[in-house]
Amino acid sequence: MNDLSPSREERIANLKGLGCSRKRVEDVRFTQGKGNYVDDIKMPGMLHGDFVRSPYAHARVVSVNKEAALALPGVLAVLTAEDLAPLSLHWMPTLAGDKQMVLADGKVLFQGQEVAFVVAEDRYIAADAVELVEVEYEELPALTDPFKALESDVVLREDLAGQTAGAHGPRCHHNHIFLWEEGDREATEEVLASADVVAEEMIYYHRTHPCPLETCGTVASMDKVNGKLTVWGTFQAPHVVRTVASLLSGIEEHNIRVVSPDIGGGFGNKVGVYPGYVCSIVASIVTGRPVKWIEDRMENLMATAFARDYWMKGRIAATKEGKITGLWCHVTADHGAFDACADPTKFPAGFFHICTGSYDIPVAYVGVDGVYTNKAPGGVAYRCSFRVTEAAYFIERMIEVLAIELGMDSAELRRINFIRADQFPYHSALGWEYDSGDYHTAWDKALTAVGYAGLRREQAERVEAFKRGETRKLLGIGLTHFTEIVGAGPVKNCDILGMGMFDSCEIRIHPTGSAIARLGTISQGQGHATTFAQILASEIGLPADSITVEEGDTDTAPYGLGTYGSRSTPVAGAATAMAGRKIRAKAQMIAAWLLEVHEGDLEWDVDRFAVKGAPQRFKTMKDIAFAAYNQAIPGIEPGLEAVSYYDPPNMTYPFGAYICVMEIDADTGEHEIRQFYALDDCGTRINPMVIEGQVHGGLTEALAIAMGQEIAYDDLGNCKTGTLMDFFIPTAWETPHYTTDFTETPSPHHPIGAKGVGESPNVGGVPAFSNAVHDAFRAFGLRHAHMPHDHWRIWKIANQLGLHG
Amino acid sequence: MTKMHIKLTVNGKPEELLAEPRELLIHVLRERLNLTGAHIGCETSHCGACTVEMNGKSVKSCTVLAAQANGAVITTIEGLSTPDALHVLQRSFREHHGLQCGYCTPGMITRAHRLLQENPAPTEEEIRFGMAGNLCRCTGYQNIVKSILAAASEINAAQEAAE
Numbered sequence: 020m021n022d023l024s025p026s027r028e029e030r031i032a033n034l035k036g037l038g039c040s041r042k043r044v045e046d047v048r049f050t051q052g053k054g055n056y057v058d059d060i061k062m063p064g065m066l067h068g069d070f071v072r073s074p075y076a077h078a079r080v081v082s083v084n085k086e087a088a089l090a091l092p093g094v095l096a097v098l099t100a101e102d103l104a105p106l107s108l109h110w111m112p113t114l115a116g117d118k119q120m121v122l123a124d125g126k127v128l129f130q131g132q133e134v135a136f137v138v139a140e141d142r143y144i145a146a147d148a149v150e151l152v153e154v155e156y157e158e159l160p161a162l163t164d165p166f167k168a169l170e171s172d173v174v175l176r177e178d179l180a181g182q183t184a185g186a187h188g189p190r191c192h193h194n195h196i197f198l199w200e201e202g203d204r205e206a207t208e209e210v211l212a213s214a215d216v217v218a219e220e221m222i223y224y225h226r227t228h229p230c231p232l233e234t235c236g237t238v239a240s241m242d243k244v245n246g247k248l249t250v251w252g253t254f255q256a257p258h259v260v261r262t263v264a265s266l267l268s269g270i271e272e273h274n275i276r277v278v279s280p281d282i283g284g285g286f287g288n289k290v291g292v293y294p295g296y297v298c299s300i301v302a303s304i305v306t307g308r309p310v311k312w313i314e315d316r317m318e319n320l321m322a323t324a325f326a327r328d329y330w331m332k333g334r335i336a337a338t339k340e341g342k343i344t345g346l347w348c349h350v351t352a353d354h355g356a357f358d359a360c361a362d363p364t365k366f367p368a369g370f371f372h373i374c375t376g377s378y379d380i381p382v383a384y385v386g387v388d389g390v391y392t393n394k395a396p397g398g399v400a401y402r403c404s405f406r407v408t409e410a411a412y413f414i415e416r417m418i419e420v421l422a423i424e425l426g427m428d429s430a431e432l433r434r435i436n437f438i439r440a441d442q443f444p445y446h447s448a449l450g451w452e453y454d455s456g457d458y459h460t461a462w463d464k465a466l467t468a469v470g471y472a473g474l475r476r477e478q479a480e481r482v483e484a485f486k487r488g489e490t491r492k493l494l495g496i497g498l499t500h501f502t503e504i505v506g507a508g509p510v511k512n513c514d515i516l517g518m519g520m521f522d523s524c525e526i527r528i529h530p531t532g533s534a535i536a537r538l539g540t541i542s543q544g545q546g547h548a549t550t551f552a553q554i555l556a557s558e559i560g561l562p563a564d565s566i567t568v569e570e571g572d573t574d575t576a577p578y579g580l581g582t583y584g585s586r587s588t589p590v591a592g593a594a595t596a597m598a599g600r601k602i603r604a605k606a607q608m609i610a611a612w613l614l615e616v617h618e619g620d621l622e623w624d625v626d627r628f629a630v631k632g633a634p635q636r637f638k639t640m641k642d643i644a645f646a647a648y649n650q651a652i653p654g655i656e657p658g659l660e661a662v663s664y665y666d667p668p669n670m671t672y673p674f675g676a677y678i679c680v681m682e683i684d685a686d687t688g689e690h691e692i693r694q695f696y697a698l699d700d701c702g703t704r705i706n707p708m709v710i711e712g713q714v715h716g717g718l719t720e721a722l723a724i725a726m727g728q729e730i731a732y733d734d735l736g737n738c739k740t741g742t743l744m745d746f747f748i749p750t751a752w753e754t755p756h757y758t759t760d761f762t763e764t765p766s767p768h769h770p771i772g773a774k775g776v777g778e779s780p781n782v783g784g785v786p787a788f789s790n791a792v793h794d795a796f797r798a799f800g801l802r803h804a805h806m807p808h809d810h811w812r813i814w815k816i817a818n819q820l821g822l823h824g
Numbered sequence: 825m826t827k828m829h830i831k832l833t834v835n836g837k838p839e840e841l842l843a844e845p846r847e848l849l850i851h852v853l854r855e856r857l858n859l860t861g862a863h864i865g866c867e868t869s870h871c872g873a874c875t876v877e878m879n880g881k882s883v884k885s886c887t888v889l890a891a892q893a894n895g896a897v898i899t900t901i902e903g904l905s906t907p908d909a910l911h912v913l914q915r916s917f918r919e920h921h922g923l924q925c926g927y928c929t930p931g932m933i934t935r936a937h938r939l940l941q942e943n944p945a946p947t948e949e950e951i952r953f954g955m956a957g958n959l960c961r962c963t964g965y966q967n968i969v970k971s972i973l974a975a976a977s978e979i980n981a982a983q984e985a986a987e
Contacts, residue, residue, distance in 0.1 A: 750959060
């Protein structure tokens with residue numbers, strides 16, 4: 020080695036591997052408007068599909084008259100359930116073991132439900148034709164309250180008449196879907212009966228919607244001559260969509276190619292399979308031409324994939340010193356008209372039983388009753404792992420209520436109940452094995468960073484000033500320490516429609532020392548093409564800039580379960596590292612042959628194998644790549660490729676400490692976020708810039724949910740929040756400045772120790788914002804008020820507490 | 825429906841086409857001129873994904889009729905970069921991680937471009953107000969604001985150096 024050789028540090032920096040805030044490779048296309056989203060796809064002869072939707076929440080469909088629509092020039096077809104029935108496609112299976120109407124079969128069960136699918140030469144003609152389809156309805160009573168639905172004589176799902184059991188066990192009423200239980204009910208109730216203190220509260224996490232900026236859509240193209248079906252779509256799980264399409268249509272899986280092109284945000288909205296996907300495929304088969312279906316915003320908000328809608332009744336027991344002794348929870352879960360939750364098959368309430376949170380709670384019980392109502396189906400994980408944000412909100416509100424009951428500071432109450440660092444791996448009362456954590460360190464760092472003691476003093480002074488009439492503004496300090504469970508999941512207990520939730524990566528090293536890696540996941544903005552190349556760069560010693568990452572095309576990418584529930588890094592990221600290690604193992608054999616030494620005499624050093632004790636004798640990965648293709652090496656196949664299918668041994672448990680400082684105007688109900696501090700521990704950090712961006716974005720979605728965003732219905736089942744005028748999405752003006760911070764506790768079972776981060780800020784953010792609102796009114800007697808905390812509802816809190824004089 | 829004869833200048837290039845009186849500008853740009861950079865996010869003027877510049881103003885092209893745009897000079901995201909290089913705003917959005925899924929980005933950058941014409945040295949608050957017609961679901965805006973501030977300083981520094 021001479022003096023001109025790059026130093027070890029320079030070689031590491033050159034890789035742009037783990038820990039580097041590498042600029043995103045995706046951005047060069049996106050900033051120029053050169054992304055390729057589904058609606059950008061244009062094919063010769065392409066037709067457009069559009070839905071006739073129900074104006075009623077519950078009604079019989081007496082007749083559908085297509086004549087006038089079919090008479091309109093440019094209309095090719097109008098499909099109804101009758102047309103789909105011979106193909107058995109008028110209903111489809113949901114991910115939750117239920118079935119869902121593709122097109123209304125005799126009745127409609129929610130406003131906006133798909134009744135007929137119009138296919139026309141362009142989108143304007145299709146929209147005209149939708150207006151010309153005459154549907155006669157006979158209105159039925161609508162049920163929009165899950166508690167009333169369980170007592171009503173009105174039968175919503177007549178197709179299930181007489182079925183006393185569903186996919187998840189017995190049904191106790193015709194509008195009941197399942198009761199799912201975990202933990203020890205008897206032991207928990209005993210603890211509650213004899214506890215020093217029990218705090219009880221009903222906590223509602225309202226219905227909302229992921230609302231990515233790009234709505235859902237497809238382009239389906241059936242080539243009848245060669246029998247190949249190609250479907251481009253907004254799919255967070257393209258491989259599963261292909262399998263489902265094959266099972267439903269009878270077309271062999273190798274004859275179906277599913278492509279997720281660029282996706283304009285998913286947040287859980289694009290996990291499910293929607294009637295539009297099925298109808299566009301059928302329409303293409305019927306017409307022999309490509310058919311595009313793109314939903315508009317109103318259709319998106321009314322019909323595809325709501326989130327939350329959990330009524331969580333909680334009881335938490337503690338000693339008078341504040342040590343928690345037990346947690347009890349019963350959820351009434353409003354699933355809408357069909358149980359179309361996107362959860363692993365065996366978990367009808369997702370991972371809600373992470374609801375013991377960051378706390379060492381010796382005994383706990385959870386029961387969840389799923390209920391049918393006349394609302395849209397869905398129940399997706401909106402920027403969270405399955406039902407984890409509901410769980411985090413529940414426990415973080417219960418802690419606050421308990422603190423009130425005990426007359427304690429809630430920061431201290433959390434501290435004395437945290438699972439200690441020496442307790443990991445920690446087995447929770449509800450059956451999880453938490454992989455790693457150091458909650459006390461994170462908590463102290465957060466409290467110090469915001470000057471917690473000083474804030475409490477300021478708050479006490481403010482309360483006094485308010486009482487003296489010197490100010491009308493209150494100060495709220497919202498605390499949260501959340502623990503997530505992400506990265507589903509071990510195949511032994513996690514599957515979607517029977518497909519085990521592993522993920523995959525396939526790597527090909529090119530002769531000149533660059534590479535392509537393909538994964539079973541699909542980015543929707545997370546920047547996989549940037550970050551997965553970084554994982555690989557650190558594993559195989561080729562610069563991230565020399566590695567192309569591709570996802571989303573089922574013809575080329577290895578099978579995987581897709582991107583949702585923060586599973587890409589924990590599962591596909593692990594597969595990437597493992598495939599990289601296979602490459603390195605073969606590279607070591609090649610290097611040994613080239614250097615004429617025994618494999619065991621070599622050691623890996625950043626980007627090369629060097630002879631132990633003689634670092635000047637080495638072969639770089641680039642040298643080895645070339646040798647793999649141009650040398651005849653005895654006993655070694657040519658080429659340098661690897662594939663890994665990774666089945667994680669456990670899920671990962673990211674955590675964080677968030678603190679929100681909020682000013683609230685008692686007279687107008689307006690709020691101002693003065694400070695927001697977010698500490699995240701997502702294990703090993705791959706790209707700090709991308710992590711920070713994920714945290715900013717997730718916090719803003721949390722802000723929306725906590726402070727105003729909801730899908731609301733009136734008593735007739737009319738959706739009142741069908742446009743972005745009514746459905747709150749914060750603008751730059753309403754969004755505060757965030758301060759991000761971190762601790763780094765690697766996952767012990769993940770190949771690189773990474774845990775996933777995209778959803779943490781939503782999971783932790785919602786309780787942080789909500790707790791700030793509650794905290795501002797704690798001194799005046801507020802225990803709990805339901806979200807969303809829009810100005811009107813905050814004003815009502817102040818009014819009901821008698822603060823308006 | 826009788827079609828109307830529409831003339832536009834888009835990214836410096838004259839265009840002529842026949843459009844229905846009800847046809848929206850966004851559809852003309854995306855489907856006839858194949859300028860798919862501007863996107864459709866709501867069709868009700870709320871999200872700003874379809875923002876383009878028309879006669880020196882930012883407009884939401886999902887609620888402008890092509891007929892209203894007759895004779896207009898229009899700039900879309902495709903008109904900002906040259907074949908060889910990104911516009912300073914495009915570079916800055918990349919440098920400061922001002923985008924994630926990329927769906928709002930063309931509208932966002934096109935709007936920021938206009939904003940900097942109107943106010944070449946905006947404060948953070950002025951940027952947040954001036955960009956409030958464009959929604960983003962991914963970034964939380966913090967890095968968008970940072971990107972625009974950085975682009976403004978770069979443009980201003982270059983101008984000062986030139987003078």
